[in-house]
Amino acid sequence: MEKTLTLQVNGEAVQLCAEPQTPLLYILRNDLALNGPKYGCGLGECGACTVIVDGRATRSCVFPVVGAVGRTVTTLEGLGSRNCPDPVQQAFITEQAAQCGYCLNGMIMTIKALLLRDPNPSDEQLRSELSANLCRCGTHVEIMRAALRAAGRPAAPHGDSPCR
Ligand code: FES
Numbered sequence: 001m002e003k004t005l006t007l008q009v010n011g012e013a014v015q016l017c018a019e020p021q022t023p024l025l026y027i028l029r030n031d032l033a034l035n036g037p038k039y040g041c042g043l044g045e046c047g048a049c050t051v052i053v054d055g056r057a058t059r060s061c062v063f064p065v066v067g068a069v070g071r072t073v074t075t076l077e078g079l080g081s082r083n084c085p086d087p088v089q090q091a092f093i094t095e096q097a098a099q100c101g102y103c104l105n106g107m108i109m110t111i112k113a114l115l116l117r118d119p120n121p122s123d124e125q126l127r128s129e130l131s132a133n134l135c136r137c138g139t140h141v142e143i144m145r146a147a148l149r150a151a152g153r154p155a156a157p158h159g160d161s162p163c164r
Pocket residue numbers: 038039040041042043044045046047048049050059060061062
C-alpha cells in the first residue's frame with residue numbers, strides 16, 4: 001500500500017506517495033527525474049545506482065525508499081553543476097575517465113563518500129573502495145587516475161599505470 005513519505009534529497013525536502021519497499025533508485029529516476037544514478041544490474045552488484053545516504057555510498061537499486069526517510073540523500077546532481085563541478089567530478093573530466101560513461105555515477109559517488117569520511121585515503125583504500133564497482137568498458141586505469149587526482153595525488157604519467 002502506498003504511503004506519503006518525506007525525503008531530503010540534494011538539500012531539499014520532497015514529499016511523495018510510494019509503496020515503502022520501492023527501490024530508492026526508481027523513485028529518484030522516475031518520480032524525481034534525477035537520472036544521475038543508473039540502473040545496471042538491479043541486484044546491488046555493479047554500483048551504477050550508487051547514491052550517498054547519510055554520508056555512505058548506498059546502492060539505491062536494493063535500498064527501499066522508506067529506508068531513506070529521516071536521512072539525507074545526495075545524488076550525482078547534488079554534487080555540482082556543469083559550470084561548477086564537484087572536485088571529484090572535475091577529476092574525472094580532467095582525466096577523461098570515461099568511455100560510455102554508464103558506470104561513472106557509481107565511481108564518482110563511491111569516491112565522494114570515501115573522501116567525506118577520510119579526506120586522505122591511501123591508494124589501496126581507493127582501489128578497494130572501487131573494486132566492487134564494475135566498468136564494462138575497461139576504463140579502470142583512467143578511473144583510478146581520476147580517483148587519485150580527486151584525493152589530491154595526481155597519478156603518475158601515462159605509461160606508468162597506478163593499477164599495477
Ligand atoms: S544497479 Fe544497483 S548495484 Fe547494479
